[in-house]
Amino acid sequence: MDLASLTDIPPLSALPIFDLYQSTPLTPQHVMPCMTRDPYYRFNDLAYRWISLDNWTYTTSFTVPTHVRGKGKAVLVFEGVDTVSTISLNGVTIGKTDNMFRRYDFEVTGLLKDKENILQVWIMSAVTYASQRNRAHTDYRVPPDCPPPVQKGECHVNFIRKAQSSFSWDWGPSFPTLGIWKEVRLEVFDTLRVLSYTTSPKYDSKHSSWNVEVELFFDVFVASKGLVYVSMPLLQSEAEFQLSLTPGQSKNSFILQINQVAFRTVELVQEPVPSSPGLSFYFRINGKPIFLKGSNWIPVHAFQDEVTTDMITILLRSAQKANMNALRVWGGGVYEQDIFYSLCDMYGIMIWQDFMFACALYPTEKDFIETVREEVTQQVRRLKSHPSVVIWSGNNENEAAIATDWFNIPVAERPLYVKDYVNLYVENIRDIVLQEDSTRPFLVSSPTNGVESEKEGWVAKDPYDPHYGDTHYYSYYNDCWDWTVFPRTRFASEYGFQSWPSFSTLSKISESSDWDFSSNFSAHRQHHADGNQQMLKQAELHYILPNSTDPVQRYRDTIYITQVMQAQCVKSQTEFYRRSRSDIVEGKGHTMGTLYWQLNDIWQGPSWSSVEFGGKWKMLHHWAADFYAPILSVGVEDKGDLLIYAVSDNHSEQHNVKAKCGNCTRRSCIPVFHLSSPDNQMISPHNHIFLSSPRHAEGLQKPNITFTVKDTEVVLNFFVTLHCSFPAVYVWLDVDDIPGHFDVNGFLMLSKKATVIFGAWRNTTAEEITANLHITSLRDVY
Structure with missing residues (x-):
């Protein structure tokens, strides 16, 4: 098979429908030349809104060598088009696209010319398309219609298969991108081409042995019955190996390079818990129960072609350095690049992989279901060989949306929406996943009650029931220092608090008139309703708010106090969950996972992240390295008593562990403690607990550092x-x-x-x- 990458030919250039040619190369890129300034600068998300409301045409010309045109079959492969397009070659329409998450293959045998070939990709406004699909769906409403006004976004994103957050979210801007965001190439062949291959190690417990199942998917020039011979060398530790592939009627062999095969088992254990109603919910990896410690991953950039390997590497290394062993790829973004999963394989970071559906109900017309089925098939085949992926999840919060009536659906109409929900996630997505991958578990939603939700017809009466499954929990006005308000859940897959990014991060995309918490810029950048006030009110519970007479210094100090508040709140909640691992109180507990919201940022603005856009660590991320330490001491005040918990992720027992803690009065000093081994070696980070709010501290003076x-x-x-x-x-x-x-x-x-x-x-x-x-x-x- 010969590959002729169109990225090696003069790149595609963008031109609007009114024939204004853009000269900046755009392969593989979105429409960017019209943005003369950083789209993230100040209010440019509004200034550049017009781009997403227009239709665009990409065009390029290329030549094909004679020996390439002489092959039996030619296919143009588009790895990713964002999103709705009509594609023509030399004036002949060769196909259409409607899904950002799919690869599209268009046969062009007989259309290639010996001289110049003209390729055009006409891309329709995603905003217009989504609106048209919504209007065409006249039988019943498919909510939500539009995001809240504070998000400054676009409507009906659930009607189009693209990143749902591209129409805005409560932590990011509205940039409904359009363009060619992945590679375009020409593939020609006489015999066959390999579409994809997967490796699936499977453990045979009866014989204590491993088998490796290799699946290959072909496109053949002429279909005929016969045998395909596959030879594979003896595997060696950490060695690359090759597959030799020989079709039965061919004299030629094809060599496939496979970088690694990883051997591990994963189980999602849902079984009765002693002294508690309900079922457990934890992951057993290679036969051992594992407490998942990590965060949630959102898109790294609103413009996916701007995402580099370095950006992904910095974020994943930051997660690893914070003692995280898991990340959840959230369902409102994108299926990540191959390098993301390869690095997670390398760093030992387990991935909870959502399919890209979030916080909405979805249509179930035939063409929508068909494109989703192909999307899911392709993504499972692409990702199933990565050992880091430990679970598939059908959607983010859509079971809860129906069960708790987010969208004010009349009771009489609810069965219709449940039927659509089961159709999409159970009868289609789940069906494909179970066919394609038997090596890892599948959940229909998050949060969910797991097998209990299944018993209740896939939409539980209360998907937040702490006796089952996983839980998402946010409470911004309750005192986050009060651990009694947190749910004793089996698995905390979302929770968190907002903060602002550092002044150095914000100053790049703002000007001096913006540097005030009450400025138009501060209000514009905040996409979560009442978010700025929530941060200040939570901080004011325990801290004196900044009062500098210098407005810029007060702005910098306010950013600092929001990061202090966030770090302390997430620390309090995470430590509660970690010490609840072995606790059953009033039938609740046995927590086996914490994934706080969220790891990273999509732009420079207030959010729940612990790492800012650009890679800078917030205070929360520094603290995560301690509260996610393998061995941890946790201080808790309970009914006037100070309790010190010893928490360990190690599978070996810790003997004769000693806790060291100073003595002090409630307002005049802070108890600081850690765990030591019998030979007085410190085996946990230092930890502390405030017995009263720092705003009431006695003797706290300016330290003059x-x-x-x-x-x-x-x-x-x-x-x-x-x-x-x-x-x-x-x-x-x-x-x-x-x-x-x-x-x-x-x-x-x-x-x-x-x-x-x-x-x-x-x-x-x-x-x-x-x-x-x-x-x-x-x-x-x-």
Whole structure:
């Protein structure tokens, strides 16, 4: 088979329907040339809205060598078109697309010319298409119609198979992209071409042995019965290997390079729990129960062609450094790039993979179901060979949307929507997954009651029942320090609190008039209703809000206090879930997973993320490295008693573990503790608990922190030595735009001297770090 990549030929260029040619190369890209400024700058999401409301034509010309045109069959392959298009070659329509998540193959045998070939891709506005499909669906309403006004988004995204968040979300902008977002290539052959292949290791418990099942999918020039011979060498540890493929009537062999086969088993255990009604919900990997610790992954960028391997690598390495072993690829975004899953395989990060349906009901017309079936088939075949993928999930929150009546559906009409729900997720998506992949579990939704939801007809009366399945829980006005308000769930797959990204991140896309919490910019960037007020009210429960008379300093301090609040709130909730692993209280508990919302950002704005757009760690992410540590001490005040829990993820027993904790009064000091081994080696991070709110602390003074920066013996690592006059709370070090992170940050400085290490991600010097380092503690902001 010969491959002629169109990316090696003059690239596709964009032109609007009024024949204004754009000269900037756009393969594989979205429509960007009309954006003369960063689309993320200030209010440009509104300024550039017109682009998504227009239709666009991509065109290119290419030549094909004689030996290529002489092959028996020629196919144009579009790996990804966003989204609704009509494609023509040399004036002949060769096909249409309607799904961003599918590969499309169009046979062009006989259409190729010996000289110039003209390829055109006419792309319809996704906003217009979605609106037209909604109007054509006249039998009944398919909600929601539009996002809340605060999101400044577009309507009826559930009628089009593209990233649902591209029409806006409560953490991101509305950029309904359109374009050719993945590779386009010409494939020609005389015998066959391999469409895809998968490897599926399967454990034979009876014989304690492994079998590797290899599936290959072909497109043949002439269909005929016969044998295909496959030879595979003896597998060796961590070695690449090749498959030799010989069709029975051919003299030629085809070589397929397979990089790895990973051997692991995964089970989702849902079985009775002693002393508790309901069922367990946990993952058993290679026969051992595993507590999943991680976060939720959203799209890295609104323009997918802007996503680089470096961006994905930085985020995944950040997750790994925070002791995460799991991420949930959320169902309102995209199925991620191959490199994402390969890196997760390498880093030991397990993936909960949603299919791309979120927070909506969906149509079930024949053509919609057909394109979804092909989407699911292709994605399962693409991803099933990755051992990091441990579960498939049909959608995000759509069972809960029906069960708890998000969309005010009349009771008499509810069975109709349940029928559509079962049709899409059970009779189609689940059916395909079970056919294509028997090696990992499938859930219809998240949150869900799992097998209990199935017993109730796939839509449970209460999908948030803590006795079953997984739970999503958000509460912004309850005191997040009060652990009694959190649900004792089997598995916490979403929870979190908002914060603002750092000043250095925001200053890139704003101007000085925007640097106020009450500015139009601050209101515009906040896409969650009452989000800014929720942050301040939650923070005010325990902290004195910033009161600098300098408006820019007050803005910077307010950003800091939102990150303090977020870190403390998520820490409180996560530690509650981790210590609930072995607890059953009033029939609830046995929590076996925490995936806070969310890991990353799609742009520079307030969100629930722990890593900002661009890769900078918020305070929450620094703290995650501690509250996700393999061995952890957790302090809890319960009815006047201070309890210290020892939490361990290790499968070996910990003997004679000692807890060390200082003695203090409620308002004048902070208990700090850790776990030690019998030989007094510290085996857990330091932890602390406030016995009263810091706003009521006695004796807390401005610490007057000074610092020096020196090189270390390790390249790109620097010692930062701090000195203070008084104890400091939530000491935060920020080096503006120098990429990297500190080994500890947002910490308690209870001695007069402390040394931390800054690890840079690019070449820098101690002098540059000194010039850019800002240090803030709680007492510095009021």
